[in-house]
Amino acid sequence: MDFDWTQLFTFRTLINLIDIGIVAFVISNILRLFRNTRARQLLNGIAIIIIVKFISSFAGLHTTEFIVDFIIQWSAIALIVIFQPELRKALEHLGRNKVFDRRGKDLVSQDEKIVDEIMEAVQYMARRKIGALISIEKDLPLNEYIETGIKMDSVITSQLLINIFIPNTPLHDGAVILTGHRIASAASYLPLSENPSVPKKYGTRHRAAIGLSEHSDAVTIVVSEETGALSISNRGKLLPDLEVVDARDYLKAELLSDDDSDVTWLDKVFSRRTKGGDS
Numbered sequence: 630m631d632f633d634w635t636q637l638f639t640f641r642t643l644i645n646l647i648d649i650g651i652v653a654f655v656i657s658n659i660l661r662l663f664r665n666t667r668a669r670q671l672l673n674g675i676a677i678i679i680i681v682k683f684i685s686s687f688a689g690l691h692t693t694e695f696i697v698d699f700i701i702q703w704s705a706i707a708l709i710v711i712f713q714p715e716l717r718k719a720l721e722h723l724g725r726n727k728v729f730d731r732r733g734k735d736l737v738s739q740d741e742k743i744v745d746e747i748m749e750a751v752q753y754m755a756r757r758k759i760g761a762l763i764s765i766e767k768d769l770p771l772n773e774y775i776e777t778g779i780k781m782d783s784v785i786t787s788q789l790l791i792n793i794f795i796p797n798t799p800l801h802d803g804a805v806i807l808t809g810h811r812i813a814s815a816a817s818y819l820p821l822s823e824n825p826s827v828p829k830k831y832g833t834r835h836r837a838a839i840g841l842s843e844h845s846d847a848v849t850i851v852v853s854e855e856t857g858a859l860s861i862s863n864r865g866k867l868l869p870d871l872e873v874v875d876a877r878d879y880l881k882a883e884l885l886s887d888d889d890s891d892v893t894w895l896d897k898v899f900s901r902r903t904k905g906g907d908s
């Protein structure tokens with residue numbers, strides 16, 4: 630039987646390909662946004678429910694299908710309510726995609742200046758063994774953690790960051806959270822990691838840094854009060870005992886780069902270190 634190739638290249642085929650492309654683009658963006666977060670586990674749960682729905686529909690399992698339909702209807706409303714802040718951010722993120730990205734050089738240099746301010750403060754504190762915990766919001770909002778601390782809304786300067794962490798002052802206990810180009814809060818409480826593979830030598834400050842990176846895409850920089858060592862937590866992992874220059878490069882690559890790929894070249898550089906001592 631001869632295959633009619635002209636049938637393959639129809640307008641309908643083109644529309645179908647565009648349709649598939651749009652769905653793939655949206656799903657991959659959602660998965661990328663929620664990678665290494667608890668929301669990703671929830672998305673896996675939703676995928677399982679959808680698979681059960683299709684199987685029960687094909688196999689004619691009417692009671693199962695009825696129950697799954699019931700769950701889908703109610704969970705859709707529940708998800709919108711629970712993830713309202715994340716959904717808002719996700720839509721903003723979509724609008725900020727490279728095609729529409731109109732970030733001027735001014736904003737990029739402002740970002741660079743903020744990394745410099747953070748690193749100046751962190752270096753100062755590391756030399757004097759002043760414990761610090763600074764979390765930087767990326768795409769997923771940290772509102773629930775900002776709420777646990779003292780709200781600030783201040784310009785990010787190294788002097789202010791240092792001042793916050795001076796021991797025995799009212800704001801020094803807990804984390805500073807940076808959102809956009811502002812200090813959003815100080816003395817914030819972060820979720821502690823319950824990962825059993827986090828080495829015992831790390832106390833609650835480091836566990837809090839890892840914990841936040843398990844719940845969100847935030848990057849957190851830690852100064853150890855005990856040793857003055859610098860560490861960065863990101864995507865559920867801790868990069869321990871960083872040199873200042875490595876920490877600065879990592880922050881710049883994470884915060885200034887438009888590259889959303891899962892593994893940056895810096896991750897590869899740091900993977901040697903993390904094999905030894907991280908979670």
Ligand SMILES: Nc1ncnc2c1ncn2[C@@H]1O[C@H](COP(=O)(O)OP(=O)(O)OP(=O)(O)O)[C@@H](O)[C@H]1O
Nearest residue numbers: 760802803804818819832833834835837853854855
């Ligand atoms: N859940 C949390 N959220 C934010 N900050 C926290 C949290 N838990 C502890 N911290 C901060 O960490 C401090 C205690 O640090 P701890 O000595 O237990 O940790 P560590 O990882 O051993 O760090 P260090 O090397 O600085 O001693 C607290 O005083 C507080 O400032």
